Amino acid sequence: MDKKKILICDDDEGIIDVLEMIMEEVGHEVMSVNDSLKVQEVIDKVQPDLLILDLWMPRLSGQDVLRYLRSHPQHDKLPVIVISASRDGEQIANAAGADQFIAKPFDLGNIVESVDALLN
Amino acid sequence: MDTAKNRDFDLSANAGASNIQLMTMALDASNSGVIITDHTQPDNPIIYCNKAFENITGYSRKDIIGHNCRFLQAQDRNQKEREILARCIAEGEECRVEIRNYKKNGDLFWNELYMAPVKNEAGEVTHFIGIQNDVTWRKNAEHDLRQQKTVMEKKIRERTMALKDSEAFLSSIIETVREGLLVLDPDFNVLSANYHFLRTFKVSLEETVGRQLYDLGNHQWDIPKLRDLLIKILPTNNPVVDFEVEHDFPHIGRKLMLLNAYRVEFEGQFKDQILLAIEDITERREVENRKDDFLSIASHELRTPLTTIKGYVQLLERAMPENASQKFLSTFGKVSVYVERLNALIGELLDVSRIQSGNMELHVARFDFDAMIAEAVDGMRATVPTHNIMLKGQTGASVIADESHIAQVVTNLLSNAIKYAPDSKQIEVNIANVSEYVKVSVKDFGLGMSQEDRKKVFERFYRGVEIQKKFPGMGIGLYICDQIIKNHNGTLWVESEIGKGSVFSFTLPKAGKEQHG
Ligand SMILES: Nc1ncnc2c1ncn2[C@@H]1O[C@H](COP(=O)(O)OP(=O)(O)O)[C@@H](O)[C@H]1O
Ligand SMILES: [Mg+2]
Numbered sequence: 001m002d003k004k005k006i007l008i009c010d011d012d013e014g015i016i017d018v019l020e021m022i023m024e025e026v027g028h029e030v031m032s033v034n035d036s037l038k039v040q041e042v043i044d045k046v047q048p049d050l051l052i053l054d055l056w057m058p059r060l061s062g063q064d065v066l067r068y069l070r071s072h073p074q075h076d077k078l079p080v081i082v083i084s085a086s087r088d089g090e091q092i093a094n095a096a097g098a099d100q101f102i103a104k105p106f107d108l109g110n111i112v113e114s115v116d117a118l119l120n
Numbered sequence: 121m122d123t124a125k126n127r128d129f130d131l132s133a134n135a136g137a138s139n140i141q142l143m144t145m146a147l148d149a150s151n152s153g154v155i156i157t158d159h160t161q162p163d164n165p166i167i168y169c170n171k172a173f174e175n176i177t178g179y180s181r182k183d184i185i186g187h188n189c190r191f192l193q194a195q196d197r198n199q200k201e202r203e204i205l206a207r208c209i210a211e212g213e214e215c216r217v218e219i220r221n222y223k224k225n226g227d228l229f230w231n232e233l234y235m236a237p238v239k240n241e242a243g244e245v246t247h248f249i250g251i252q253n254d255v256t257w258r259k260n261a262e263h264d265l266r267q268q269k270t271v272m273e274k275k276i277r278e279r280t281m282a283l284k285d286s287e288a289f290l291s292s293i294i295e296t297v298r299e300g301l302l303v304l305d306p307d308f309n310v311l312s313a314n315y316h317f318l319r320t321f322k323v324s325l326e327e328t329v330g331r332q333l334y335d336l337g338n339h340q341w342d343i344p345k346l347r348d349l350l351i352k353i354l355p356t357n358n359p360v361v362d363f364e365v366e367h368d369f370p371h372i373g374r375k376l377m378l379l380n381a382y383r384v385e386f387e388g389q390f391k392d393q394i395l396l397a398i399e400d401i402t403e404r405r406e407v408e409n410r411k412d413d414f415l416s417i418a419s420h421e422l423r424t425p426l427t428t429i430k431g432y433v434q435l436l437e438r439a440m441p442e443n444a445s446q447k448f449l450s451t452f453g454k455v456s457v458y459v460e461r462l463n464a465l466i467g468e469l470l471d472v473s474r475i476q477s478g479n480m481e482l483h484v485a486r487f488d489f490d491a492m493i494a495e496a497v498d499g500m501r502a503t504v505p506t507h508n509i510m511l512k513g514q515t516g517a518s519v520i521a522d523e524s525h526i527a528q529v530v531t532n533l534l535s536n537a538i539k540y541a542p543d544s545k546q547i548e549v550n551i552a553n554v555s556e557y558v559k560v561s562v563k564d565f566g567l568g569m570s571q572e573d574r575k576k577v578f579e580r581f582y583r584g585v586e587i588q589k590k591f592p593g594m595g596i597g598l599y600i601c602d603q604i605i606k607n608h609n610g611t612l613w614v615e616s617e618i619g620k621g622s623v624f625s626f627t628l629p630k631a632g633k634e635q636h637g
Contacts, residue, residue: 105426
């Protein structure tokens with residue numbers, strides 16, 4: 001598979017670290033942003049192939065980020081995997097237009113499979 | 121007393137003998153007793169009595185003539201009528217009294233006595249004529265009436281006291297409750313307000329009592345919905361229950377008030393009244409919300425580092441050298457198991473807090489029941505290879521429910537079956553249609569439980585008496601399962617025998633046929 005650009009947006013550095021490591025391990029190019037207010041700017045700059053997005057973040061929630069993306073034609077095709085530790089995360093993610101929801105604590109195998117599936 | 125001489129009386133020297141006889145006959149025919157006393161003799165003796173007088177008194181003529189008429193009073197000498205009588209006689213005036221007299225046999229009779237003096241030409245009183253009527257009957261009637269009246273008055277007094285007491289009782293309650301209370305008349309005018317009300321709203325009695333509820337403060341209670349409910353209280357007897365008003369009140373600012381109103385029946389002037397209880401629940405609500413926030417934040421915050429730990433463990437696992445020792449590998453496996461257990465505990469804590477605060481959100485949708493069960497069983501098989509889980513039966517049914525909650529119940533029952541059957545590897549899951557329900561049973565051949573445990577296992581924090589020392593756990597899994605199934609209008613129950621195993625079963629209503637088009 002070609003190298004794809006994966007953007008990770010989570011406010012927790014530990015989770016960013018784990019996801020960066022696994023994505024690199026499976027051969028993707030990874031970028032991350034821990035401030036959701038900057039995600040829009042980063043997306044425009046790096047043009048990722050896929051976004052892994054946390055829901056519950058200070059300032060701007062993942063739900064708002066997702067809504068923004070889905071309401072802008074240049075982004076509305078961007079595959080988004082939502083990861084969250086809250087119980088109603090799945091409903092929120094689906095309603096806001098996520099392609100995939102994975103509950104925290106997630107299984108790395110699951111993340112890899114979902115990323116592959118969405119990139120193909 | 122001197123013995124009476126039985127002599128004829130003589131009123132007038134001119135009266136002819138035949139006339140006197142005629143008059144005597146007439147007097148004897150009268151129903152009224154008639155006596156004549158001789159005022160010129162000492163002690164004013166009776167010199168004449170008619171037949172009726174004998175009848176009334178029961179005395180015979182011979183007992184009467186010559187006596188002063190006071191003998192009729194027997195021992196009852198202290199009547200004030202007697203003084204009136206004595207004075208009139210002394211002063212030669214006529215009088216009318218009602219006096220207690222006694223018959224020969226001792227019976228009391230009320231004598232209505234009219235005494236009139238007879239005077240000679242010189243104006244001196246020579247005789248008295250007394251006319252007597254037995255008015256006992258009337259007197260008794262009067263007495264009864266009086267008696268009744270006093271009884272009535274006593275009753276009224278008592279009743280008033282009781283009323284006063286109950287009013288005092290009521291107002292003492294009203295004053296002591298730690299809730300604002302208003303008593304309203306049928307037109308919603310404030311009849312009284314308790315201290316707590318005044319304190320809650322920082323208002324005075326003067327600006328409250330006598331005014332209409334809707335005019336109080338800045339018209340805070342003038343809410344169409346509340347008006348509607350209050351209007352219905354008196355005619356329908358339907359109370360207003362837990363009506364919430366959030367409002368910017370004068371003096372105290374924005375508050376959340378909880379209103380309850382009931383019809384109260386009183387005696388007397390304001391028969392129907394409305395008791396309106398107002399409670400400031402601003403703080404309580406805040407605390408509740410904060411508690412709920414706290415628990416969901418806490419569980420979220422706990423899960424985040426757990427996610428990272430799990431991630432690093434898995435990264436290490438992936439980087440495991442080919443020649444890693446068996447011990448190394450199994451230790452890794454154990455870390456993952458405990459990460460899962462910690463995660464499950466965090467989830468349970470959050471669930472309990474949500475159930476308790478009534479915030480268990482259901483995301484209800486139609487799903488294929490058999491597929492959901494199969495998935496849950498497969499998930500369990502994958503994590504617990506030690507046990508053999510058999511899935512039997514099928515329903516072909518759809519269910520409208522929160523799929524993740526139902527899956528959680530199945531997983532929970534399975535993990536209990538595994539946990540509490542450490543020495544038997546067989547677990548059976550049965551699914552079937554029963555009438556308009558689907559039924560799931562999870563059967564193990566493990567420890568089983570006593571009757572006491574069976575009754576209590578669905579209670580929060582309850583753990584089997586024998587089990588709690590040997591197995592870890594918080595005793596909330598089944599409580600959550602039970603609440604979830606109840607929320608979905610189903611039932612969860614257990615059949616079990618010590619040493620033989622347990623069967624946990626639940627039912628859920630099936631969805632109707634799917635609407636197409
Ligand atoms: N399959 C079973 N066999 C025997 N006892 C059980 C079983 N499932 C539950 N119990 C009993 O019910 C109690 C409550 O269960 P649960 O609410 O799941 O809490 P926990 O498993 O944490 O104790 C357990 O402590 C145990 O005594
Ligand atoms: Mg349990």
